[in-house]
Amino acid sequence: MSTDTTRRRLLAAVGAGGLTALAGCSSMTPFVGRRTARSETISPDGAQRVAVHGSVGEISVVGADRDDLAVDVEKQSSSIRTDLEELVFRTERDDDRLELRSEWEGRDGWFQNQPTMNLDIDLPAELALERIDASVGRVAVREVVGDLTVEASTGEVDIAGVDGAVGARTSTGRVDISNVEALEDVHTTTGEVDLEVPAIDGDTAITTTTGTIEAAIDPDIDAELHAQTNTGTVDSSGLELAESTRSDDMLVGTLGDGGPTLRFEANTGEISLTSLS
Numbered sequence: 514m515s516t517d518t519t520r521r522r523l524l525a526a527v528g529a530g531g532l533t534a535l536a537g538c539s540s541m542t543p544f545v546g547r548r549t550a551r552s553e554t555i556s557p558d559g560a561q562r563v564a565v566h567g568s569v570g571e572i573s574v575v576g577a578d579r580d581d582l583a584v585d586v587e588k589q590s591s592s593i594r595t596d597l598e599e600l601v602f603r604t605e606r607d608d609d610r611l612e613l614r615s616e617w618e619g620r621d622g623w624f625q626n627q628p629t630m631n632l633d634i635d636l637p638a639e640l641a642l643e644r645i646d647a648s649v650g651r652v653a654v655r656e657v658v659g660d661l662t663v664e665a666s667t668g669e670v671d672i673a674g675v676d677g678a679v680g681a682r683t684s685t686g687r688v689d690i691s692n693v694e695a696l697e698d699v700h701t702t703t704g705e706v707d708l709e710v711p712a713i714d715g716d717t718a719i720t721t722t723t724g725t726i727e728a729a730i731d732p733d734i735d736a737e738l739h740a741q742t743n744t745g746t747v748d749s750s751g752l753e754l755a756e757s758t759r760s761d762d763m764l765v766g767t768l769g770d771g772g773p774t775l776r777f778e779a780n781t782g783e784i785s786l787t788s789l790s
Contacts, residue, residue, distance in 0.1 A: 546591040547628075555582040555604060557640055560611035562659065564644040567615045568600075570629040572647055576638050576656035576674075583635040584613065590628035600628045610643070641677070651686075662697070669704075678714060687724075705782075709789055710734065710775070718776040725782040729789035735769035740777040740784050747777075749786045 563582075565572055570587075577583070588597045605612040615630040629650070636642060641659025645652055649667045656674040663670050665683040672679055673691045680697030681688050688701050690708040699706060699719045706721055710730045717736075719726060725745075730752060738754065740747045741763045749764055757766030764786075768775065777784050 546589065547593055547597055548587070548589045549597055550585070550587045552583065552585050555584060555611075555613075557581065557611060557637060558606070559609065560606065560640065561609040562611070562641045562643040563636060564610060564612045564646075565614075565632065565634065565642075566612065566646045567630065567632060567648065567650060568617050569627055569649045570615065570631045571650045571653075571668075572632050572634075572645060573653040574634045574636055574642055574645070574655070574657060576642075576658065577635040579635060579637055582611075582613075582637065582640075585631075585633040586615075587631040587633075588628055589631075597628055600630050602630065602632070642675075660697075711789065713773060713775055716774045716776070718774075718778070720776075720778040721780070721782060723781045724779065725785070726777055726779050727785045727787075728777065729787050730768070730775070731789045733769060734775070735772040736767075736775040737771055737773070738764065738766050738768050738775050738777075738786075740764040740786060742779040742782060742784050744781040745779060745783040747784045747786070751788045752786050753788070 565574065586602050588600050590597060599618045601616055601618060603614050605614065615632060617627050636657055642657040642661050643659055645663045647665040647668055651668045652663055652665055652670045654672045658676040660677040661675055661679045663681040665686060667685045669686045670681050670683055670688045675693040678695040678697050679690055679693045681690065681699050683701045683704060685703045686701065687704045688699055688706045693711065695712040695714055696708065696710045696717060698717060699708065701724060702722045703724060704721065705724045706719060706726045708728055710728055712731060712734060713736060719728060732753065746761050747764045754766030754768065757764065
């Protein structure tokens with residue numbers, strides 16, 4: 514599959530919800546404001562790790578069969594008075610780490626607002642994606658390598674196909690994680706969590722304050738399972754446990770030969786645990 518095809522499919526998935534919501538009014542309400550778009554390539558120049566920091570806007574990263582990074586940068590503001598030049602994209606290098614950043618250097622004022630910057634990145638297949646920080650905006654990752662941590666203040670996190678361990682944290686937004694080598698801590702304050710747990714390395718917690726948790730757990734994991742919700746129920750259909758203690762809102766048991774703690778907690782919401790086939 515070509516890089517362009519992979520990117521188009523990822524971007525189509527990321528934008529499908531927004532396009533559906535706007536379909537009924539797009540012909541009546543054209544975009545008013547300012548928008549710019551450009552593409553550039555960046556040489557890794559000895560870097561082995563990549564981190565992405567986005568202030569406002571969507572971030573998508575796709576692993577690709579290429580030697581350099583390809584970055585599409587789109588800036589947009591609903592105010593024609595906003596100077597898009599004050600929203601900058603820059604790169605920084607620290608030893609073997611390459612950082613890609615979007616930063617707002619302007620200020621909000623009358624008839625102005627902070628613009629958004631969407632970053633669509635094709636990453637060389639051998640370059641490790643280490644971290645993504647996003648203040649406001651959706652994060653989507655496909656087919657990369659490296660132990661990855663994602664933090665998003667407001668926005669969904671959608672990760673699939675990572676040759677490495679993955680952890681995520683978001684204040685408001687859904688978290689989806691699948692087809693990764695191992696799972697690390699995952700937390701959302703308000704949002705649903707849907708993930709696969711193929712392996713863990715040490716104590717691991719999946720928590721949400723308000724939202725449901727759905728998790729498919731590899732049957733070969735050795736761990737001590739703890740699942741509890743304050744308002745809701747815990748279901749573990751198809752999951753084999755030894756020495757288990759169960760109630761409507763709590764489940765404690767041993768997976769395989771036991772080991773580190775695998776914890777699921779929801780303050781308000783259901784917990785559904787199944788076997789990863």
